[in-house]
Amino acid sequence: MTNTIRVWEHTFEPYLVESEIEERVRTIGAQINLEYEGKWPLFIAVLNGAFMFAADLFRHVAIQCEITFVKLNSYEGTASTGQVNTLLGLKENVEGRDLIIIEDIVDSGLTMSGILTELQAKNPASIRVASLLLKPDSLKVPLHIDYVGFEVPNEFLLGYGLDFNGRGRNLRDIYKIVSA
Secondary structure, eight states: OOOOEEETTEEEEEEEOHHHHHHHHHHHHHHHHHHTTTOOOEEEEEETTTHHHHHHHHHTOOSSOEEEEEEEEEEETTEEEEEEEEEEOOOSOOTTOEEEEEEEEESSSHHHHHHHHHHHTTOOSEEEEEEEEEOGGGOSSOOOOSEEEEEOOSSOEEBTTBOBTTBSTTOSSEEEEEEO
């Protein structure tokens, strides 16, 4: 793993290495394979941040399934705006389908709560959530996340799909902010 990095005016230090992430993603994929054997779930990946987690998770899912994407936005810089903006919506009919939402990070929970409310109104058979990262101390609404990669502290994180104003998504490891 590399040492500290600078993105914009901030310094970040390594937090989770690629091998730890890969092992946890593999475990979540195996769990989904067992729980959805004989079913045909629809994965709904939340862009932009979840694209790396979704791709890696999908490689470990051996059951028949489909994937689609929605694009939402609630961050500006290093903080949540508290408002969720739907930029690209769901086009598939989800009535009667088993859904698995793939998210990079659940922070305040407001985005996920909004997605769940919107999807529940469409009468799916079931909805589960897979989030690579969960900040339990930051939750502003009660949520149950079915597949959690890592519980993390309330710090700004970067890499493996997580960005800082567009930069850092391509990093293989996850870094935490240490200074501005």
